[in-house]
Amino acid sequence: MSFDEKVWKVLSKIPPGKVATYGQVASAAGSPRAFRAAGNACNKNPNSPRVPCHRVVSSSGSLGGYAHGPARKIKLLKAEGISVKNNKILNFDKVLVKEKELKA
């Protein structure tokens, strides 16, 4: 299985209304330092609606980036019940999923 597939799998493990950092995803994917490669996997993500790449944010709580456009990401996040302001997650610590959950 390619790293990308691992990442997508982890992303799909993110519960609705929650978000995860690329670091957590990368860690759950097997390489805690591959946050960049993890994000890259999302970018190449062939199933954008199936894989919630929009639920992944940067470690600082910022949205980070999005292949379909940041506005789309915000829209999806808000649809999930996550409040986003100025490209920043408001209740970041409250919507942040536990890395343990990703590994589950």
Added chain:
DNA sequence: AGTAAGGCGGGCA
């Protein structure tokens, strides 16, 4: 706050 450097996997030459 902004800028620069860094480690990781994938794709292309």
Added chain:
DNA sequence: GTGCCCGCCTTAC
């Protein structure tokens, strides 16, 4: 098979 560049990042200066 090897080497180089790239990317939805992260950390440090």
